[in-house]
Amino acid sequence: MTHEQLAAGLAPRLALLRALAAEQHVTRAADRLGVPQPTVSRWLAALSAELGTPVIVRNGRGVRLTRAGQILAEAAEQALGVLETGCRRAIGEADPERGQVVLAFLHTMGGVRVPELLRAFRAQHPEVRFALEQAAHEEMLARVRAGDVDLALTAPLPVDQPDLECQPLYEQPLLLTVPTGHPLAGRRRVRLAELADEQFVGMKAGYGLRRITDGLCEQAGFLPVLAFEGEEVDTVRGLVAAGLGVALLPQSDTALNGVVELALSPSASRTIGLVWSAAAPLPPAAELFRAFVSGSSERT
Incomplete structure (x- = not known):
């Protein structure tokens, strides 16, 4: 078995190794993960067989990790830390009040207009994050199509391009x-x-x-x-x-x-407006910003 194959099979069991390192007890580790104890025992037996050496040994009424088990548990701690950070970010993306908006805009709008919009929006939605890009018009449209940019604030607005949607804002x-x-x-x-x-x-x-x-x-x-x-x-x-x-x-x-x-x-x-992809729905935070900008243009 190669290390790539071992890593692929180990991925679902990382949390178990971390729980065993903390609990030193199979039953408590199983309860901590919400996994039946027989399942935990099968995972441990299969992992030991794949490694060719045990990952736990009995220690009184509990268990302790072997050197091989400890090595994997330390790796699991690091890997799960990165994964949990990614999960927090992914959950945040689903929350319109905590997600990220990737916004591209014309160089001519970086001085006043965009900062004013961002300041007004963040006053109402302080936890939304922004990644800002400035680019030429055609480059922005290409990045919207590729999914690298959520919204582009640009001019002229695309005509007869069914893969893009747009909303005029002001002249x-x-x-x-x-x-x-x-x-x-x-x-x-x-x-x-x-x-x-x-x-x-x-x-x-x-x-x-x-x-x-x-x-x-x-x-x-x-x-x-x-x-x-x-x-x-x-x-x-x-x-x-x-x-x-x-x-x-x-x-x-x-x-x-x-x-x-x-x-x-x-x-x-020139007509300034927002452009976004027609191929996929906007992320919740981007849709929230689009609606805010549209409402702001109507009020002005």
């Missing part, structure tokens, strides 16, 4: 961001078609904001020429401030240096 205005010395900087509103000859800076392909930018420009009758591409909105805004191009970006949450934000005509926005 986020998009503005034209130009350097302070740009000829358009003194305007209050700019038609998108006026930008056909401008150099753009923007997000890399695969990011939702890049897809939206390309779509809006195409509707205005041109394809944007991107001089620089980035992965962070703050980086793109910095490129604009350096005079390297213009960009379509969400309104900044902080004071701006070196750039001016202008309204577009017609106005432009």
Whole structure:
């Protein structure tokens, strides 16, 4: 018998060895586990036969573990400690008030919006845990499909993708961001078609904001020429401030240096919403958070 085969057969009997180490008595160990004593005796006999040496010996009116039994009992203590921790976590996952939510969101939402949501949610559900991820739009959708992420807060929302479900939450205005010395900087509103000859800076392909930018420009009758591409909105805004191009970006949450934000005509926005897999139900804690976020968007 190999050690892998022995370990596989031993797994159901780990708790017995730990109980015997503590009780030093077969009957008390059986009572502690809620297992009939004849079953315990059969397990011990089979284990001794598999090992080729006894795991217990008589000690007065009780029993004591042999050296082989003690070695396995010590291993059982460690293994069951890890297993019980896993069981506690698994039970917690079934409890909406104690489970974990794996939430992915756009880089543009990490500054204010997501922290505000988490603070409001945790005020009502303080024991729910979060694993947070930031990624590009397409990467988030792929991780939702794979089951690695429970919920993605993203834009644009997927269309005609039956393996995904989504819920719009709110519209986020998009503005034209130009350097302070740009000829358009003194305007209050700019038609998108006026930008056909401008150099753009923007997000890399695969990011939702890049897809939206390309779509809006195409509707205005041109394809944007991107001089620089980035992965962070703050980086793109910095490129604009350096005079390297213009960009379509969400309104900044902080004071701006070196750039001016202008309204577009017609106005432009992106729909922010939650996305989750249609292939399996959300874990209870994730469903609780989804309902909370949906209710928050309706109230605002």
